[in-house]
Amino acid sequence: MTDRLAGRLIALGVTGSIAAYKAIELLRLLTADGADVVVMLSPSATRFVGPLSFAALSRHPVETEILDLLPDGRIGHVVIADTADALVVAPATAHWLGSMAAGLAGDVVTATCLATSAPVIAAPAMDGDMWTHPATRANVQRLRSDFGYIVVEPESGPLASGQSGVGRLADLGSIVDAVVEATRDRPVRQPDEAARPPLSTGPIRDSDLVGRHLVVTAGGTREPIDPVRFIGNRSTGRMGVAVAEAALDRGARVTLIVADTDVPLPTDRAHLIRVETTGELRAALLGALFGGDAPPAEARFDALVMAAAVSDFTPAHPAERKIGREAGLTLELQATPDLLAEAGRIAHGLDSGGAETRARVTPRPVLVGFAAETGSLGRAAAKLARKGVDLLVVNDVSEPGSGFGTDTNRVEVLGAAGDRTALPLLSKREVADRLLDRIAEMLDSRDAEAQTAAMHEPPR
Numbered sequence: 001m002t003d004r005l006a007g008r009l010i011a012l013g014v015t016g017s018i019a020a021y022k023a024i025e026l027l028r029l030l031t032a033d034g035a036d037v038v039v040m041l042s043p044s045a046t047r048f049v050g051p052l053s054f055a056a057l058s059r060h061p062v063e064t065e066i067l068d069l070l071p072d073g074r075i076g077h078v079v080i081a082d083t084a085d086a087l088v089v090a091p092a093t094a095h096w097l098g099s100m101a102a103g104l105a106g107d108v109v110t111a112t113c114l115a116t117s118a119p120v121i122a123a124p125a126m127d128g129d130m131w132t133h134p135a136t137r138a139n140v141q142r143l144r145s146d147f148g149y150i151v152v153e154p155e156s157g158p159l160a161s162g163q164s165g166v167g168r169l170a171d172l173g174s175i176v177d178a179v180v181e182a183t184r185d186r187p188v189r190q191p192d193e194a195a196r197p198p199l200s201t202g203p204i205r206d207s208d209l210v211g212r213h214l215v216v217t218a219g220g221t222r223e224p225i226d227p228v229r230f231i232g233n234r235s236t237g238r239m240g241v242a243v244a245e246a247a248l249d250r251g252a253r254v255t256l257i258v259a260d261t262d263v264p265l266p267t268d269r270a271h272l273i274r275v276e277t278t279g280e281l282r283a284a285l286l287g288a289l290f291g292g293d294a295p296p297a298e299a300r301f302d303a304l305v306m307a308a309a310v311s312d313f314t315p316a317h318p319a320e321r322k323i324g325r326e327a328g329l330t331l332e333l334q335a336t337p338d339l340l341a342e343a344g345r346i347a348h349g350l351d352s353g354g355a356e357t358r359a360r361v362t363p364r365p366v367l368v369g370f371a372a373e374t375g376s377l378g379r380a381a382a383k384l385a386r387k388g389v390d391l392l393v394v395n396d397v398s399e400p401g402s403g404f405g406t407d408t409n410r411v412e413v414l415g416a417a418g419d420r421t422a423l424p425l426l427s428k429r430e431v432a433d434r435l436l437d438r439i440a441e442m443l444d445s446r447d448a449e450a451q452t453a454a455m456h457e458p459p460r
């Protein structure tokens, strides 16, 4: 996988040709090259391919109606025209070439092309005689020389009519190359996802965690100094609660262990455990994951998302009575246990020294940690390894719009294989969904691998 289109929004316009089904693969290729893709279907394209596959793969609602407004009242095709880095029309029919050449904005694909200043790439597909007709030749010529469009010429081969000739949609790789080429030296037009076409909500992701048990921790722990004072931190619990809510919306069973938080909790949907101190969090966590700190043979959970801000220190001798101010105060602090690392060790069958002394928990759960850093994110890879997690979500809390008390977050997701995915500034709910996309995918491939392994097991 390359990322020649990383950070870019590409609008894919599909018109009514038999080759419309190939646009699904084209969408996949553009996405594999890092693009955020939004799809527009002309009315005749919808007779060949439905919007559902495009919506599922692009994660954006598909634009089919020129007059449709977005939920927030913006005009869909104008938002696309204003934010896309390039428009690619593939397959482009003879009818679409004619409408475009004449500037007739009768469908959403043509209207968006008319309204944009982004480069347009058209990949025609049609019958051989239609391609060579003087009308088509003139239209293509006008698109090229008057509009500056890039036309990726069709290829020769068997056509839908049963005949052979020039008219087949060009090789999809060469269409992607043309998009890369057209955008190469241009800055990303609209890096802010909020200004781009909205992402799908609901139906696409709504059931990919059915049957999964997720344990999520959220909020900041409080370590008592005396009955009225504590050591706390700035965490509000928003990120962890967003993960829990998104997971519930996608069908998961969720155990939410919450320390101090100031956001409403999904009390009637999640199994909620309230804790205050790191000690209480440890007991609740190991109980939910393993039924205690003894390793079980079978996992009781599919994924742990450890978003709680766990205090690293706790007063060594909390006072039973309120400490008066007369004598002054010097606190002796002791380090708390690293709960995530401990959960990781138990899940992976390791003892506290890192030796494999017992069986791994099966099926293998997915472990996710969060790391709030200030300034450099350089320590994160070592932290991921130290804690034995599959994913570490790292953010720089000193950056505006990121971290404690904000509704947004800009994070980088590190994978155990050394991969890094930098997400743009997103709402915490969207960060949660992106993370759950990864978790759902990892759980699905875990199960697929287990099934394949079971099929190859020798008969007993």
Ligand code: CTP
Pocket: 306, 307, 308, 309, 310, 311, 312, 336, 337, 338, 339, 340, 341, 368, 369, 370, 371, 372, 383, 387
């Ligand atoms: N964490 C934990 N137990 C602790 C401290 C942290 O389980 N005692 C978890 C957090 O919930 C988070 C991850 O570990 O998911 C990383 O937290 P962070 O505070 O960044 O890591 P630390 O191990 O405390 O490292 P440092 O303080 O050196 O940055």
